Amino acid sequence: xxxxxxxxxxxxxxxxxxxxxxxxxxxxxxxxxxxxxxxxxxxxxxxxxxxxxxxxxxxxxxxxxxxxxxxxxxxxxxxxxxxxxxxxxxxxxxxxxxxxxxxxxxxxxxxxx
Amino acid sequence: xxxxxxxxxxxxxxxxxxxxxxxxxxxxxxxxxxxxxxxxxxxxxxxxxxxxxxxxxxxxxxxxxxxxxxxxxxxxxxxxxxxxxxxxxxxxxxxxxxxxxxxxxx
Numbered sequence: 001x002x003x004x005x006x007x008x009x010x011x012x013x014x015x016x017x018x019x020x021x022x023x024x025x026x027x028x029x030x031x032x033x034x035x036x037x038x039x040x041x042x043x044x045x046x047x048x049x050x051x052x053x054x055x056x057x058x059x060x061x062x063x064x065x066x067x068x069x070x071x072x073x074x075x076x077x078x079x080x081x082x083x084x085x086x087x088x089x090x091x092x093x094x095x096x097x098x099x100x101x102x103x104x105x106x107x108x109x110x111x112x113x
Numbered sequence: 114x115x116x117x118x119x120x121x122x123x124x125x126x127x128x129x130x131x132x133x134x135x136x137x138x139x140x141x142x143x144x145x146x147x148x149x150x151x152x153x154x155x156x157x158x159x160x161x162x163x164x165x166x167x168x169x170x171x172x173x174x175x176x177x178x179x180x181x182x183x184x185x186x187x188x189x190x191x192x193x194x195x196x197x198x199x200x201x202x203x204x205x206x207x208x209x210x211x212x213x214x215x216x217x218x219x
Contacts, residue, residue: 042209045207058207104157105155106155107153
Protein backbone atom coordinates (compact mmCIF):
# COMPACT_ATOMS: atom_id res chain seq x y z
CA UNK A 1 0.00 0.00 0.00
CA UNK A 2 1.59 3.25 -1.21
CA UNK A 3 -0.60 5.50 0.92
CA UNK A 4 -2.07 7.16 -2.18
CA UNK A 5 -5.78 6.56 -2.63
CA UNK A 6 -7.82 6.91 -5.78
CA UNK A 7 -11.54 6.72 -6.34
CA UNK A 8 -13.39 5.24 -8.04
CA UNK A 9 -11.49 2.08 -8.91
CA UNK A 10 -13.59 1.45 -12.01
CA UNK A 11 -15.73 3.77 -14.08
CA UNK A 12 -17.90 2.96 -17.08
CA UNK A 13 -19.50 5.78 -18.97
CA UNK A 14 -20.66 6.82 -22.43
CA UNK A 15 -19.13 9.03 -25.08
CA UNK A 16 -19.80 12.71 -24.55
CA UNK A 17 -20.09 12.39 -20.79
CA UNK A 18 -18.01 14.01 -18.06
CA UNK A 19 -16.35 12.25 -15.13
CA UNK A 20 -14.27 13.25 -12.13
CA UNK A 21 -11.44 11.15 -10.74
CA UNK A 22 -10.24 11.76 -7.22
CA UNK A 23 -6.85 11.32 -5.61
CA UNK A 24 -5.66 11.70 -2.03
CA UNK A 25 -1.87 11.90 -1.72
CA UNK A 26 0.24 10.30 0.99
CA UNK A 27 0.19 12.16 4.25
CA UNK A 28 2.75 14.96 4.06
CA UNK A 29 3.17 14.90 0.29
CA UNK A 30 2.60 18.26 -1.36
CA UNK A 31 2.91 17.29 -5.01
CA UNK A 32 0.40 15.34 -7.06
CA UNK A 33 0.91 13.97 -10.56
CA UNK A 34 -1.68 12.55 -12.97
CA UNK A 35 -0.83 9.97 -15.60
CA UNK A 36 -2.77 8.15 -18.29
CA UNK A 37 -1.77 4.59 -19.17
CA UNK A 38 -2.96 2.87 -22.31
CA UNK A 39 -1.63 -0.24 -24.03
CA UNK A 40 -0.28 1.59 -27.06
CA UNK A 41 1.00 4.80 -25.46
CA UNK A 42 2.34 3.55 -22.16
CA UNK A 43 2.38 5.79 -19.12
CA UNK A 44 1.86 9.40 -20.21
CA UNK A 45 2.31 12.34 -17.87
CA UNK A 46 -0.69 14.67 -17.85
CA UNK A 47 -0.24 17.33 -15.19
CA UNK A 48 1.44 18.08 -11.86
CA UNK A 49 0.33 20.21 -8.94
CA UNK A 50 2.41 21.34 -6.04
CA UNK A 51 0.77 22.76 -2.93
CA UNK A 52 -2.29 23.83 -4.86
CA UNK A 53 -0.53 25.37 -7.85
CA UNK A 54 -0.05 23.89 -11.30
CA UNK A 55 3.61 22.97 -11.62
CA UNK A 56 4.05 21.18 -14.92
CA UNK A 57 1.90 20.23 -17.85
CA UNK A 58 2.31 17.26 -20.13
CA UNK A 59 0.16 15.75 -22.85
CA UNK A 60 -3.12 16.83 -21.31
CA UNK A 61 -6.01 17.44 -23.67
CA UNK A 62 -8.02 20.65 -23.47
CA UNK A 63 -11.06 18.52 -22.58
CA UNK A 64 -9.24 17.48 -19.41
CA UNK A 65 -8.60 19.67 -16.39
CA UNK A 66 -7.35 19.17 -12.87
CA UNK A 67 -7.03 20.98 -9.60
CA UNK A 68 -5.51 20.50 -6.18
CA UNK A 69 -7.50 21.62 -3.19
CA UNK A 70 -6.31 23.20 0.09
CA UNK A 71 -6.41 19.80 1.79
CA UNK A 72 -4.05 18.63 -1.01
CA UNK A 73 -6.39 16.12 -2.58
CA UNK A 74 -6.68 16.43 -6.33
CA UNK A 75 -9.36 15.88 -8.92
CA UNK A 76 -8.98 15.16 -12.63
CA UNK A 77 -11.97 16.16 -14.71
CA UNK A 78 -12.48 14.52 -18.09
CA UNK A 79 -15.20 15.93 -20.33
CA UNK A 80 -16.69 15.24 -23.76
CA UNK A 81 -15.36 11.75 -23.39
CA UNK A 82 -14.31 9.78 -26.44
CA UNK A 83 -13.71 6.07 -26.91
CA UNK A 84 -9.98 6.74 -27.01
CA UNK A 85 -10.04 8.13 -23.48
CA UNK A 86 -10.53 4.61 -22.16
CA UNK A 87 -7.42 3.94 -20.10
CA UNK A 88 -5.98 3.58 -16.63
CA UNK A 89 -5.55 6.89 -14.86
CA UNK A 90 -2.94 7.00 -12.12
CA UNK A 91 -2.26 9.58 -9.50
CA UNK A 92 1.13 9.77 -7.82
CA UNK A 93 2.41 11.94 -5.02
CA UNK A 94 5.76 13.11 -3.73
CA UNK A 95 7.01 15.29 -0.92
CA UNK A 96 8.67 17.85 -3.14
CA UNK A 97 8.15 19.06 -6.67
CA UNK A 98 11.15 17.80 -8.59
CA UNK A 99 13.22 14.69 -9.15
CA UNK A 100 12.07 12.78 -6.17
CA UNK A 101 10.39 9.49 -5.50
CA UNK A 102 6.80 9.25 -6.58
CA UNK A 103 4.32 6.95 -4.94
CA UNK A 104 1.56 5.72 -7.20
CA UNK A 105 -2.03 5.03 -6.33
CA UNK A 106 -3.87 1.92 -7.53
CA UNK A 107 -5.41 3.74 -10.47
CA UNK A 108 -8.88 4.31 -11.90
CA UNK A 109 -9.84 2.17 -14.86
CA UNK A 110 -12.05 4.21 -17.20
CA UNK A 111 -14.07 2.57 -19.92
CA UNK A 112 -15.89 4.80 -22.38
CA UNK A 113 -18.56 3.02 -24.40
CA UNK B 114 11.02 15.78 -25.78
CA UNK B 115 13.01 12.91 -24.37
CA UNK B 116 12.09 9.47 -25.68
CA UNK B 117 12.76 6.31 -23.69
CA UNK B 118 12.92 3.02 -25.54
CA UNK B 119 12.70 -0.22 -23.65
CA UNK B 120 13.57 -3.63 -25.00
CA UNK B 121 12.45 -6.25 -25.34
CA UNK B 122 8.77 -5.32 -25.30
CA UNK B 123 7.78 -8.81 -24.12
CA UNK B 124 9.79 -11.55 -22.45
CA UNK B 125 8.66 -14.98 -21.36
CA UNK B 126 11.11 -17.21 -19.52
CA UNK B 127 11.24 -20.26 -17.29
CA UNK B 128 11.72 -19.95 -13.57
CA UNK B 129 15.43 -20.06 -12.70
CA UNK B 130 16.65 -18.40 -15.89
CA UNK B 131 18.53 -15.11 -16.03
CA UNK B 132 17.40 -12.13 -18.07
CA UNK B 133 18.35 -8.57 -18.94
CA UNK B 134 16.09 -5.75 -20.07
CA UNK B 135 17.23 -2.44 -21.46
CA UNK B 136 16.28 1.21 -21.41
CA UNK B 137 17.72 3.68 -23.90
CA UNK B 138 17.23 7.41 -24.06
CA UNK B 139 17.40 9.93 -26.85
CA UNK B 140 19.09 12.33 -24.43
CA UNK B 141 20.96 12.29 -21.13
CA UNK B 142 19.04 11.27 -18.06
CA UNK B 143 18.97 13.66 -15.14
CA UNK B 144 18.26 10.62 -13.01
CA UNK B 145 16.77 7.28 -13.91
CA UNK B 146 14.29 5.16 -12.06
CA UNK B 147 13.12 1.60 -12.55
CA UNK B 148 9.60 0.62 -11.53
CA UNK B 149 7.69 -2.66 -11.49
CA UNK B 150 3.98 -2.68 -12.11
CA UNK B 151 1.76 -5.66 -11.41
CA UNK B 152 -1.66 -6.10 -13.03
CA UNK B 153 -4.31 -3.87 -11.51
CA UNK B 154 -1.82 -1.86 -9.48
CA UNK B 155 0.26 1.27 -9.82
CA UNK B 156 4.01 1.23 -10.52
CA UNK B 157 6.27 0.64 -7.53
CA UNK B 158 9.74 2.16 -7.42
CA UNK B 159 12.61 -0.34 -7.44
CA UNK B 160 15.66 1.90 -7.67
CA UNK B 161 16.97 5.34 -8.56
CA UNK B 162 20.35 5.79 -10.25
CA UNK B 163 22.02 9.14 -10.68
CA UNK B 164 25.71 8.72 -11.46
CA UNK B 165 27.08 7.46 -14.79
CA UNK B 166 28.48 3.94 -14.41
CA UNK B 167 26.54 3.35 -11.21
CA UNK B 168 25.57 -0.22 -10.32
CA UNK B 169 22.94 -1.00 -7.72
CA UNK B 170 21.80 -4.36 -6.45
CA UNK B 171 18.47 -5.25 -4.95
CA UNK B 172 18.57 -8.95 -4.00
CA UNK B 173 18.53 -10.78 -7.36
CA UNK B 174 18.11 -7.57 -9.39
CA UNK B 175 21.14 -5.65 -10.67
CA UNK B 176 20.70 -2.20 -12.15
CA UNK B 177 23.38 -0.58 -14.27
CA UNK B 178 23.50 3.02 -15.45
CA UNK B 179 25.53 3.74 -18.58
CA UNK B 180 28.65 5.87 -18.34
CA UNK B 181 27.09 8.50 -20.59
CA UNK B 182 23.81 8.39 -18.63
CA UNK B 183 21.80 7.62 -21.76
CA UNK B 184 21.10 3.96 -21.12
CA UNK B 185 20.43 1.50 -18.37
CA UNK B 186 19.93 -2.21 -17.87
CA UNK B 187 18.16 -4.38 -15.37
CA UNK B 188 19.46 -7.91 -14.88
CA UNK B 189 17.50 -10.50 -12.94
CA UNK B 190 19.27 -13.61 -11.74
CA UNK B 191 17.38 -16.86 -11.24
CA UNK B 192 13.98 -15.38 -12.06
CA UNK B 193 11.00 -16.35 -9.93
CA UNK B 194 7.31 -16.29 -10.75
CA UNK B 195 6.97 -13.35 -8.38
CA UNK B 196 9.14 -11.29 -10.75
CA UNK B 197 6.32 -11.31 -13.31
CA UNK B 198 5.18 -7.81 -14.17
CA UNK B 199 5.74 -4.73 -16.29
CA UNK B 200 9.16 -3.14 -15.81
CA UNK B 201 9.26 0.57 -16.53
CA UNK B 202 12.17 2.94 -16.72
CA UNK B 203 11.63 6.64 -16.17
CA UNK B 204 13.46 9.93 -16.26
CA UNK B 205 12.11 11.21 -13.04
CA UNK B 206 9.55 12.22 -12.65
CA UNK B 207 7.70 12.76 -15.86
CA UNK B 208 8.91 10.62 -18.76
CA UNK B 209 8.34 6.88 -18.79
CA UNK B 210 9.24 4.19 -21.26
CA UNK B 211 6.53 1.82 -22.49
CA UNK B 212 8.02 -1.00 -20.46
CA UNK B 213 9.06 -4.61 -20.76
CA UNK B 214 6.34 -7.10 -19.92
CA UNK B 215 8.00 -10.05 -18.17
CA UNK B 216 6.34 -13.37 -17.63
CA UNK B 217 8.13 -15.98 -15.53
CA UNK B 218 6.68 -19.45 -15.92
CA UNK B 219 7.01 -22.12 -13.24
